Amino acid sequence: MGRQLPPFAAVRAFEAAARHRSFKKAAEELCLSPSAISHQIRALEEYLDTALFERVGNRLELTLTGRGYAGRLTGLLNGLEDSTRAIRQAGERPLRVLCTPGLAARWLVPRLDRLEFGDRVRLRVSTGAPSTDFASNDSDVVIQWSTDPTQGVVTEPLMQSNRYPVISPHLRDAEGVDRPEDLLRLRLMYDETDDAWGDWFSAAGLPDPVLPNGPVFPNCELATTAAERGQGVSLAYDSVVRGTLASGRLVRLFETVTMPMVIYSVAYPEDRASDPIIRAFRDWLFTEVARDGTGVQELSAAE
Template sequence: MGRKFPPFAAVRAFEAAARHLSFKAAAEELCLTPSAVSHQIKALEAFLDTALFERTGGRISLTLTGRGYAGKMTGLLDAFEDSTRSVKEAGARPFRVLCTPGFAARWLVPRLDRLGFGDRVRLRVSVGAPSTDFAANDSDLVIQWADDPVPGVVTEPFMTSARYPVISPALREREEVRVPADLLRLRLMHDEVLDAWDEWFDAAGVAPRALPRGPVFPNCELATTAAEQGQGVALAYDMMVRGTLEAGRLERLFDTVTLPVTIYSVAYPEARADDPMIRSFRDWVFAEMERDGAPLLARPAAE
């Protein structure tokens, strides 16, 4: 047996007329004529086989049955409106991603047009390592440095990369850099985190007595930016500078690379692992890495 409902337009007309105790006011609210409201209510009364209004001259009043029915219909329509609003708001909610400025500029932002809901991504950037304290960071997902585990947080590494020296085209031409040993007379950019110049020179077969002095930056992103501005040579992560190399703002020096290390992971609360937007964003990140020809570091999220 299917449900038997009265016409929805008739219910709306009755509920509005019951609230206003006026066909005219109900008509104005619903953008109808008073005659149309009256016809809808008569249709509802015929469906229910009972009178809902008492009509005396030009005045109307609810019958006892009408008062009870009106109260229930107002409650139902309010709940219907609230449910509809919540669905619309859920569909339009922003998706907040916390990451570093360098990751946003060099990797994430240039790709957002390929993300299905990229117009609803609200980026939150951090001047340091993005916090994975989701109770305090007001984010849905974090792009975390490396892959350190955090209790209550799903951490999935998605980017590993080797490193090689990069230089601005103008500086390379001015300094005539031709062999790895030429770097020993240049200014080198150093990182506080995982500085790997010793490793690179060792792989290149160069054994300097001491590395050239240069500024020490809190992260590789600032070191790479300094190199891009012609301040010296940085040891950049391949996966983070491909776009910059293609644009001609930096040039790669030599074929020698360091051993690959994990540099970025997606992190999100375990309690929200089934959130559709988190799943979609996470899968998109891994798809982008596969598109770049990077090795797959994690399985696709379970259906």
């Protein structure tokens, strides 16, 4: 059975007249005559079999039923207008994405050609933790390290990863790295964010080793870049460096890995959760991590 809906022209006329409390102003808004507005409202009242307006002296007032109906209609028409505007603008406006330099360079940019509207993505990178203050960060979507909830923001865990040592091919061949113990005589790259060399050596059967000195970087991307340039060994995130390993610029050392952890989440304003372009980008991100087997859902299923 089909929907039983009132005539849309009559609904628009009534909602405008109710909002303005004036047939004349409603007529101006809708480019109609006041008599046309009156005719549409009478048609709606006949359809509903109830009065929506009443005369109080010289004033036109909404009935109790009219007030309730007008309030619901205004919300529905506002939502319809917002959804329509979003769809019409989706083909024109860019999508502004804020993320870390490492994720942008090693994961996001190399696969943007698989995104239908990838040419409209405007990337901004953050030297620190990307801000989810959407009132000031000039972004539509943030791909961030944290999964902490923020009021007014949808935050969804996106990507999980374990870690293992990586080294440049030249340095590996020059140093003859064959056993985990060999790393203790090399220069290790450390990062301030969740450094896990101690965890990796424990997993490799070397608990509480005396770790060699090495530079400390503010994030894993700089540590991995230093290793790529032959400066030492980095403990890299598998989810992020797969493309670099495939290119041959880095090689993986040993099968031992740390326990997997969630490393990135996707965040966007709660009041824009139904925005078509944000939704499409969000869905594409989850499709990509599922393709790689690095999504949080895959981690949960494995547990």
